[in-house]
Amino acid sequence: RIQTTKDLAINGAPPAFEEPLHVGRPNIGDQKRFLELTSQILDNRWLTNNGPLVRELESRVASLLGVKHCIAMCNGTVALEIAIRALGLEGEVIVPSYTFIATAHALHWQAITPVFADIDPSTHNLDPDAVRRMITPRTTGIIGVHLWGRAAPVDELQAIADEHGLKLMFDAAHAFGSTYKGQTIGSFGACEVLSFHATKAFNTMEGGAVVTNDDELAETIRLMRNFGFNGYDNVIHPGTNGKMIEVCAAMGLANLDGFGDIVAINRRNHEAYKLALNDIPGISVLEYGSSERNSYHYLVVEVGARCPADRDEIVAALQAENILARKYFWPGCHKMKPYRDLYPHAGLLLPNSEAVAGRVIVLPNGAAVDDVAVSTIRDVIVALIDKRPIS
Ligand code: T4K
Numbered sequence: 001r002i003q004t005t006k007d008l009a010i011n012g013a014p015p016a017f018e019e020p021l022h023v024g025r026p027n028i029g030d031q032k033r034f035l036e037l038t039s040q041i042l043d044n045r046w047l048t049n050n051g052p053l054v055r056e057l058e059s060r061v062a063s064l065l066g067v068k069h070c071i072a073m074c075n076g077t078v079a080l081e082i083a084i085r086a087l088g089l090e091g092e093v094i095v096p097s098y099t100f101i102a103t104a105h106a107l108h109w110q111a112i113t114p115v116f117a118d119i120d121p122s123t124h125n126l127d128p129d130a131v132r133r134m135i136t137p138r139t140t141g142i143i144g145v146h147l148w149g150r151a152a153p154v155d156e157l158q159a160i161a162d163e164h165g166l167k168l169m170f171d172a173a174h175a176f177g178s179t180y181k182g183q184t185i186g187s188f189g190a191c192e193v194l195s196f197h198a199t200k201a202f203n204t205m206e207g208g209a210v211v212t213n214d215d216e217l218a219e220t221i222r223l224m225r226n227f228g229f230n231g232y233d234n235v236i237h238p239g240t241n242g243k244m245i246e247v248c249a250a251m252g253l254a255n256l257d258g259f260g261d262i263v264a265i266n267r268r269n270h271e272a273y274k275l276a277l278n279d280i281p282g283i284s285v286l287e288y289g290s291s292e293r294n295s296y297h298y299l300v301v302e303v304g305a306r307c308p309a310d311r312d313e314i315v316a317a318l319q320a321e322n323i324l325a326r327k328y329f330w331p332g333c334h335k336m337k338p339y340r341d342l343y344p345h346a347g348l349l350l351p352n353s354e355a356v357a358g359r360v361i362v363l364p365n366g367a368a369v370d371d372v373a374v375s376t377i378r379d380v381i382v383a384l385i386d387k388r389p390i391s
Contacts, residue, residue, distance in 0.1 A: 002321075002379040005386055009320035016376045017322040021364045023299075024199030024326075027262045029255035037250035046246060050226070053249035058209070060256060061194075064177075065186030067211045069218035071225060072244040076173045076195025076208030080106035082242050083191050083210045084143075086220045087167045091138035096126050097332040097346070098353040099145045103171050104333040107143075115139070116334045116343070121352040124148060124286075124300075124360075128156035130349075135160075141167035144189070148286065148298040149201075151180035154188045161189075169193070172211075176202045177259065179293040186211040191221075196252060201266070201297035202259050204252035207244050259295075262366065266296035269369045273299055276378040281390045282307025283381065298328075299365040302356075308388035309381070311359050317384045323364065323377060330357040 002008060002016060009015040028034075041047060054072050062070040073079040084093070084106055093107050097116035104114040118130035124147045131142060142161055144152035152170060161168035172178075173195035175185040186192050191214065196207035210221050220237065223230065228239035274285045286300035303311040311327070318325040332353050333339055334346040347354055363377060 002376065002383050005383050008317055008380065008383055009322075010317050015320060015322045016380070017373075020322045020324050021368060021373055022324050023328075023362050023364050025364065025366055025368045026198040026203055026205075027201065027255065027258070027366055029258035031254070033257075034250055034254035037253060038247060041246045041250060048243055048245040050243065051246040051249070053246045053253060054244050057204070057244075057249040057252045057256075060253070061209060062211065064256075065184050065211055067184075067186040068213045068215070069211065071210045071218060071221050072204075072249065073208045073210065073225060073242040074244055074248075075206050076193060076197060077102040077106055078240070078242040079193045079195075079208035079210050080143075080171060081109060082221055082224045082240065083169055083193050084110060084112065084141075086210075086217055086224055087141065087169060087190055089141040089167060091140045092136060093141045093143060094131050094134050094139060095143045095333075096145055096147070096353065097334040097350050098124060098329055098357055099147060099171065099333065100173065100329055101333055101336060102173075103143060103145055104339060108338060113138075113342075114333070114339070116332075116339075116346055116350060116353070118350045118352045119356065120153075121356055123150060123153075124356055125150065125152045126157065127352070128153050128160060131157065131160055133349075135164055135166075139164070139166060141169065143169055143171055145171040145173075146175035146178060146180075146185060148288075148300055149174045149176075149178040149294045150288065151175070151178060151185060151292065154180050158189070173197075173200070173208070174298065176200065177263065177293060177295050182292070184293075187213055190214060191217060196248075201262060201295035202252070202255055204244065204248040204255070207248045207252065263295050265367055266299075266365050269365050269374065270296045270299060272371060272374045273301075273363065273377075276374050277301060277381070280307070280378070280381055280385070297365060299363040301361045301363060303359045303361060306391055308385040308390055311361060314381055314384060315361055317380050318361075318363075318377065321376070321380055323373070323380070325364075326362045327357075328360065328362045330360070332357045
């Protein structure tokens with residue numbers, strides 16, 4: 001048991017855990033069902049190209065989210081790229097910098113300039129006033145990100161888009177099953193993009209989807225996902241290969257039924273983490289509130305100025321114990337190599353993004369986390385700040 005600084009692995013003691021405790025350990029649902037479906041795939045010899053399991057997954061996700069169309073893809077990044085292209089975005093598109101790099105890359109990859117707008121430090125999502133400040137004559141769209149599954153300011157962003165004639169779409173990679181004003185995320189903006197990556201609350205190993213209520217857009221996206229084919233030998237649209245394979249759909253179908261159980265485990269862990277950590281000076285566990293649904297997948301902790309240890313010291317101490325805490329999404333897209341050379345002064349416009357990126361730690365969550373893990377994480381932080389003055 002860790003009681004003093006001498007017991008910490010950073011000071012030479014053995015690590016608290018022999019095996020690493022990961023952020024993003026995949027949730028595995030009904031394993032028997034997955035293996036049955038996989039065997040069915042092999043028997044049918046239908047492995048990809050809009051197979052029966054992909055179509056079943058699309059229809060189940062669409063009805064779960066209350067949206068007309070779900071177009072499954074090989075991953076969330078390709079889904080973003082296709083949605084951006086299908087919407088005809090070009091020139092400049094406004095995005096947060098405080099997000100996973102894929103949001104910016106999906107634009108840059110298509111020679112569109114991602115223009116980074118600052119976030120509201122209390123929500124970690126785009127600040128509508130900051131978005132307004134970044135609009136130029138070259139702006140064609142806005143991509144809001146529902147970070148940590150908490151909805152972006154959908155109504156405010158829609159109002160800005162309408163006022164300036166811009167397209168609005170959402171990166172909903174974190175937001176499977178979340179709500180905004182009581183409505184399930186999936187129907188907002190022109191379309192929303194989901195990620196079903198292995199590390200997400202709901203996963204298909206690799207995978208993603210575009211969801212939309214727009215029939216014409218859905219049709220274009222379906223064509224673009226499959227090289228623009230409209231039947232054999234007939235290409236009617238430019239396209240790429242964004243198809244989901246049947247094995248991934250099988251994983252999705254096997255995971256879908258257990259999604260509620262995963263959320264319940266995450267919620268329970270969230271309560272345990274709050275009890276264990278919130279009385280440490282300067283430490284606070286991000287709240288999801290009771291008025292909206294959230295998968296509680298991301299266990300986000302903010303390290304404030306009152307904490308005697310800084311964020312990086314805490315992460316280093318936890319990692320030494322084999323608790324692989326992450327600094328998502330430090331340092332912000334605008335400071336990553338492909339963008340920092342393009343926008344050397346972007347940081348001046350992004351004070352909140354930089355501050356939040358400097359104080360967030362994401363901790364392990366899901367079925368692998370138990371009370372021992374939570375109390376060990378508390379013990380590590382308490383031992384680290386032992387006898388240091390509180391600022
Ligand atoms: N937009 C947003 C806002 C996103 O967050 C993402 C993805 C996207 C778009 C793009 O969607 P995809 O194209 O990925 O579908 C991870 C994920 O790779 C990425 O999907 C996710 N966001 C991001 C937040 O996290 P890394 O670089 O942190 O992953 P990595 O390899 O370090 O894995 C995380 C931890 O999970 C590790 O400690 C190991 C553990 N792990 C991972 C895998 C894959 C396992 O235990 N088993 C596994 O199979 O990006």
